[in-house]
Amino acid sequence: MQDTKSKRSLEVPKTMKAWVLDDPEQLRLTEKPVPEPGPAEILVRVDAVAICGTDLEILSYGLPAIVEGGPPFNKNFTIGHEYMGTVVKLGRGVDEFAIGDRVTAEIHAGCGRCERCREGMYTSCSNYGLNYGDKNKGHRANGFTTDGAFAEYAVNNVNTLIHVPDEMSDEEATLVVTAGTAMYGLDVMAGLLAGKSIAVTGPGPIGLMGVALAKSLGAQPVILTGTRDSRLAMGKKLGADHVINVRNEDPVKKVLELTRGRGVHYVLECSGASNALNEAAKMTNRGGRVCLAAFPHEPVPVDLAHLVRNNIYVYGIRGEGRSATHRAMAFMQQKRFDATIIHTHTFAFEEIPTAIKYAKERIEDAIKVVVKMG
Amino acid sequence: MQDTKSKRSLEVPKTMKAWVLDDPEQLRLTEKPVPEPGPAEILVRVDAVAICGTDLEILSYGLPAIVEGGPPFNKNFTIGHEYMGTVVKLGRGVDEFAIGDRVTAEIHAGCGRCERCREGMYTSCSNYGLNYGDKNKGHRANGFTTDGAFAEYAVNNVNTLIHVPDEMSDEEATLVVTAGTAMYGLDVMAGLLAGKSIAVTGPGPIGLMGVALAKSLGAQPVILTGTRDSRLAMGKKLGADHVINVRNEDPVKKVLELTRGRGVHYVLECSGASNALNEAAKMTNRGGRVCLAAFPHEPVPVDLAHLVRNNIYVYGIRGEGRSATHRAMAFMQQKRFDATIIHTHTFAFEEIPTAIKYAKERIEDAIKVVVKMG
């Protein structure tokens, strides 16, 4: 390793294998040129990539409307954004990382020049998706607006990379961005969480990481709601003090009971259920806060009067802002909780379609499905 | 005045005239004992009181469910919370004000001992409404949970009073709390507003004060939307750079046009219209913020996906927190705008039912109807 560290690149082939989007729901394995890292960029050899719910969305519906150029189908576009790997080539001006470093990637690199980036809100970059040709503002969202990691190599902005400690496995390192999203929600909504109560609604990957992080930050009690006992049991292992199966109990009533009628200080909403915001607002109290990390696809009835009368703030969050992945990584590195609990299945690069099928259909109660390269 | 200032009280009668709630929609003029100010309290002779939309709500439906003891009907309860007057008696330990001082009142005095009060969120006091008997936590909300100002005298916590400068009329001084509510919304949502764009939706009293304050704070442009040209014209006088009559134009399209496609940084929602939040979310941009100062009474369909995908924060606000009335008063005292524009009608104390009728039915396009005592 010593030798490689002094170099600007490892040997890198000219072309690589990559999965690309054809028609909706169609992935095709192809051969692409290995991309070149520009200034402030790094070429990473992908070692592992996890499947995210958003990957499934893009595969079915394309990207959010905010991206110029329309749907990504049949454009040779590669998705995949929860990944880690090894630094193999450095762009101009890069010395924050060395060849051979193991790194994990957050999704967004803001343009660094718009109003939002200048105030630190880089995941809300005003130049979102403008990263080609004349409109090149330098924004990147790996696997959303720039090629992602269902491929052997991927380019990243130096901004998006975090060192992976030696003792952390490749698989665990792919979970940092999921944890980072939960951490961002906690940061924005709650800040200092120690000694405060929180309910996490929805035990998906973000919700489960939310439980683990809230516990690490000193929240008490941490309450998790969901529909499946297996997931709730996982939540307990990750630090939930109480779990509520909403099939058996009224979650609002139960949360109030667990908090002696006062409600929780914060609710991290990760279920996307139709009535989730209304219930969340009733689980908290006057002056309480709710973070929406998931959402129903159609407009749903919301009791706005309750929000106003109770001075409740609602935070929609997108992604993993405020460098929250770094805080998430710190807790994972310090072994405050075992993130690998949510990693349930592993497949090889060639099996990505199967991996996706497992994630989508929750086969064998799959939570995080990881694709391990090489 | 010199003489009176050294005293602890002016001469005060034992009883006073007061309007009280009978059945819903019924006000009755009666005689009540003049209340005694306790420690940290002040007795104020009411000199003027304005009618607020919330007064009309209480008169019809009673108080929000959060107040113990149920509806306020037939309990000798006096409403009225937008008032000013003259200090006539000081409770123990009070030297912040002197006998004879002219003062205007904000609504809420938090208990000072709960978690919310201790973090400065006194309008979200956890002991809201607990101000009687064994449950006495010292919270007061004038005209909501403790007797208000449709009476000759009213007791206030020293916390809620602000000095009225000599050159400000009684009528103008009653508007400070309305302006304070708008200011609170701007504070919570936007903080430093100078140079940022804002849309205010709904040209009621709070919306119009919101326009004036946003302008005073340096916002640009300030855009006002509404349905009536007369109100919009008033908004222009108070500082709106652009007004949009939503009967003639699509407000979302127009706001985007006025901001070269970028949307405004902030929306202060004061209309309570069913689609107001969805429109507000589309008037702003990624990372934008919306403050709800009004609300529809029934749940309405809300596009939560748009909030999450665009990282939009939504702030429900109740009342006039963070001492925002003091900031509002500062701008009014500095004559940054003419708040009296929204004061349209004046009635005598005995005419309160007529005053309420004017406010409710918007007779002669009434906005702020003020009752002037004596």
Place this chain on the structure above:
Amino acid sequence: MQDTKSKRSLEVPKTMKAWVLDDPEQLRLTEKPVPEPGPAEILVRVDAVAICGTDLEILSYGLPAIVEGGPPFNKNFTIGHEYMGTVVKLGRGVDEFAIGDRVTAEIHAGCGRCERCREGMYTSCSNYGLNYGDKNKGHRANGFTTDGAFAEYAVNNVNTLIHVPDEMSDEEATLVVTAGTAMYGLDVMAGLLAGKSIAVTGPGPIGLMGVALAKSLGAQPVILTGTRDSRLAMGKKLGADHVINVRNEDPVKKVLELTRGRGVHYVLECSGASNALNEAAKMTNRGGRVCLAAFPHEPVPVDLAHLVRNNIYVYGIRGEGRSATHRAMAFMQQKRFDATIIHTHTFAFEEIPTAIKYAKERIEDAIKVVVKMG
């Protein structure tokens, strides 16, 4: 216990033993009336009280100049502010605690009516010390401006009390306010600390608690500097990743070395050494922050140019604001660290002068000396 909980008081004698200040350095044991709790107040039977460095200061020099009425000598004044005990009597309107509850006390109860209290800065109450006679604003600072706990009983504002969990010893519970002060410094200066680096300078009780809390919050690395190896060893047990004995090494140089030349994000200064601020400023980097929790008694030379050129913020903190004691208690209750390590000696109530001597002269390397009643 069940029975006692339903009562408003346990049996309480009319008089109690209390130590009072005579001339400087002179404590006298006397008999005093047991005080009556007023509205929002609670009478606590003191079960344990720790000696704080500030007690020693008051004993020698009197109170800070901010307290009306001059020095506290020969006025029958009782000091002692790091204490815990049992609730024995409730003032009017108190139901937050029940008779028989074990509680620990923070020092300050703000007046709840001044500008600072209204914005949540109750330890900076503008009515500091005004709690008697006509000037009674309701401020309390236990053992500073109102009688403290070198006595059998003490009155507290309900604001200042925190429940002590069953499994926590009396001795440990007296340490909560020390930890709360360190936590306040971390809150004000750093907020979200996870993944950030910090140096704590000075391994006194506050510094050592600062190390433990910073570690609990996820800071990395946590560096502690000091002059005595025994204290530094204690710091290691409490979570310091690195310790620096400034007698052997240049702490600035060493901190830079440990952070690969970048400096730490934050410095919590707890030594009060003459050059501590200058060194702290050089241990951090452009945009860094320093919190002063200790101070030299005389003015010292400070390189202000360095602060300005490097955009460094310096936070003087007094006491344990922002309800930080609650966060500190949460971590202690969750057994994130063993606070009892800093508790070195125990004495009986009658031995308070000896306890003070041990604390002052650091006899047998005393850190926290606790007085256990009964």
Place this chain on the structure above:
Amino acid sequence: MQDTKSKRSLEVPKTMKAWVLDDPEQLRLTEKPVPEPGPAEILVRVDAVAICGTDLEILSYGLPAIVEGGPPFNKNFTIGHEYMGTVVKLGRGVDEFAIGDRVTAEIHAGCGRCERCREGMYTSCSNYGLNYGDKNKGHRANGFTTDGAFAEYAVNNVNTLIHVPDEMSDEEATLVVTAGTAMYGLDVMAGLLAGKSIAVTGPGPIGLMGVALAKSLGAQPVILTGTRDSRLAMGKKLGADHVINVRNEDPVKKVLELTRGRGVHYVLECSGASNALNEAAKMTNRGGRVCLAAFPHEPVPVDLAHLVRNNIYVYGIRGEGRSATHRAMAFMQQKRFDATIIHTHTFAFEEIPTAIKYAKERIEDAIKVVVKMG
């Protein structure tokens, strides 16, 4: 103008006149290549540039130690950072500005990739000064670490430019960055200033702009201290409610008197006097805040005990962060105050050495000396 706007560049010569640093205190007029704007950069034809106190410092002592490569003497380096001009050429990906636009420049463009930039603190960029060769991180500080505006043309990062409204003169537009620095200090220290009291110590350009902006933000009262009556009179014109000549009156005593013994909420320190911080701390009150925008060159005795005991925060600020120049420009554009009052002298490009002499020796009571091109 219409025609030029559609182009990517106006005609630009190959070389330009520029003043460069020789030995300390020596400026030499020379011919340099006109620089090329890279991605995210813009070439500006300099139309006017003001002399700043920092220019005089660099001329005498070189740059702060933070810049790699040592002193800037005899390296063909061009200083000058308070400037405005006309856009003549656009780098790749730039469409925020058009050819022919009038713009004014703030100093700092952060690297956009370090920790500080990512949290919005771009003036505290961790890669300060690293903008050449292999270490190229993209940071720029015009006239400090990259060539400035004592030249016919200058390159800027798109981040640093602000549109100048048609009705604003070239001279006034050069003052925006000075106002932006004062605004940054107010932002960091005070946030919402309306209704709060402030003292500005030192009526130099930043202090005077601080007075004007504090007034615009609604502060009351605004108190200015200084040693020269002519400057204080200027402060009055810009909005000071009270001025104090420290040669005639004790400023601490007077500030306390003007605030009825309570002290001001905030102090913006712009004098750099030896005792300024101690006096500022005594002008404010418990919980108060002081911003240091100037500094003495040598360490000075500071009463840290006073800062700690009174919970005072001290903010060293460097430059014009948080996009404060945009807020300053908003107020100037809205004509809230007449910034041109501080512009006292104008010289031609060839006369820069004379302009500097006027600024340095304050000839004819010079405040802002502006160099007008062409």
